[in-house]
Amino acid sequence: MAAEKMGTTLSTFIIDEQRRLGDQASGLFTGLLNDIAIACKGISNLVNKGDLAGVLGTTGTENTMGDAQKKMDLIANDLFIDALENNGHCAGMASEELDNVLCLPEGKPRGPYLVTFDPLDGSSNMDINMDVGAIFSVLKAPEGVQCPTAEDFSRPGVEQVAAGYCLYGPSSMLVLTTGNGVNGFTLCSSIGEFILTHPNMEIPEDTSEFAINMSNQRFWEQPVKDYIADCIQGEEGPLGKRYNMRWVAAMVGEIHRILIRGGIFMYPIDERNREAGGKLRLLYEGNPMAMIVEAAGGAAYTGYERILEVKPNGDPHQRVPVIMGSKNEVEKAMDYHRNA
Numbered sequence: 001m002a003a004e005k006m007g008t009t010l011s012t013f014i015i016d017e018q019r020r021l022g023d024q025a026s027g028l029f030t031g032l033l034n035d036i037a038i039a040c041k042g043i044s045n046l047v048n049k050g051d052l053a054g055v056l057g058t059t060g061t062e063n064t065m066g067d068a069q070k071k072m073d074l075i076a077n078d079l080f081i082d083a084l085e086n087n088g089h090c091a092g093m094a095s096e097e098l099d100n101v102l103c104l105p106e107g108k109p110r111g112p113y114l115v116t117f118d119p120l121d122g123s124s125n126m127d128i129n130m131d132v133g134a135i136f137s138v139l140k141a142p143e144g145v146q147c148p149t150a151e152d153f154s155r156p157g158v159e160q161v162a163a164g165y166c167l168y169g170p171s172s173m174l175v176l177t178t179g180n181g182v183n184g185f186t187l188c189s190s191i192g193e194f195i196l197t198h199p200n201m202e203i204p205e206d207t208s209e210f211a212i213n214m215s216n217q218r219f220w221e222q223p224v225k226d227y228i229a230d231c232i233q234g235e236e237g238p239l240g241k242r243y244n245m246r247w248v249a250a251m252v253g254e255i256h257r258i259l260i261r262g263g264i265f266m267y268p269i270d271e272r273n274r275e276a277g278g279k280l281r282l283l284y285e286g287n288p289m290a291m292i293v294e295a296a297g298g299a300a301y302t303g304y305e306r307i308l309e310v311k312p313n314g315d316p317h318q319r320v321p322v323i324m325g326s327k328n329e330v331e332k333a334m335d336y337h338r339n340a
């Protein structure tokens with residue numbers, strides 16, 4: 001057996017990248033990403049301890065969208081806020097677990113970035129000891145804004161300056177893009193550092209693996225019904241190949257699998273979620289994941305438009321339909337929508 005891998009740490013990687021980009025060397029962006037990494041390490045530590053740390057179960061409260069909150073949803077949310085509010089790197093945050101956007105309290109040092117996050121994605125997996133994750137997106141705060149409002153966060157995904165996720169699986173991995181490629185770092189728990197293990201992650205263009213919650217089939221729109229029916233027909237059907245299916249029930253797990261071996265992930269608009277606009281949230285699920293997927297050579301649409309171009313409506317919890325993953329497969333699914 002080989003010894004444990006060592007190498008470039010996340011901090012070194014970010015500093016090098018900042019230098020390469022000739023960023024005004026303010027260090028604030030590097031600092032911000034470090035804050036996020038610290039939140040992810042804190043969450044990883046507790047998620048790993050599970051019941052030993054008393055973090056399983058629910059709180060009896062609901063978030064603004066009516067989802068029952070798990071203990072770990074709130075703990076992860078607090079860890080993100082703690083990591084971000086004291087260092088002068090950001091001016092405000094929006095989170096799945098906060099009703100409204102958070103402007104840093106008076107007296108806290110403010111910086112030029114806005115951060116949105118889903119502190120614990122797939123939280124229904126927490127109690128069954130399955131994959132969970134965190135998703136984050138970074139925007140530049142509008143010039144001169146001291147105390148950001150929901151309006152300041154309402155910017156299309158193309159304006160994100162960084163996006164990433166941390167997967168808490170058998171190992172914890174932070175995957176990051178600043179728009180120029182996607183890199184994956186594995187947490188070495190003995191030294192407490194994320195180490196670059198997956199440089200330049202690229203999504204294979206072709207796949208024969210789909211991920212969709214099949215129990216919603218009867219609510220889907222016709223193009224999704226037709227596409228999945230054709231996948232299931234396998235070699236005999238018009239798509240001419242046998243498909244496999246996976247459902248982790250945590251978007252972070254699905255997107256990570258797709259970054260490693262390809263695939264298509266869909267949470268489309270359907271009759272149940274139509275009024276809400278979809279299931280997944282635009283600012284802290286759809287946009288950051290679309291940025292990562294596109295930066296890794298994949299594609300990300302709502303079924304009708306590019307996710308990164310969706311115009312936000314001012315609600316930090318706005319929802320969006322999602323079809324993303326391997327480019328050629330996503331284009332196939334889009335053809336069903338275009339030809340409908």
Ligand code: AHG
Nearest residue numbers: 118120121122123124213249250251
């Ligand atoms: P969250 O736990 O942050 O609310 O997100 C869960 C999301 C997403 O990650 C996952 O793909 C989907 O909900 C699972 O939905 P089902 O309940 O339909 O399986």
Ligand code: MN
Nearest residue numbers: 118120121122
């Ligand atoms: Mn989520």
Ligand code: MN
Nearest residue numbers: 096118120121
């Ligand atoms: Mn969540």
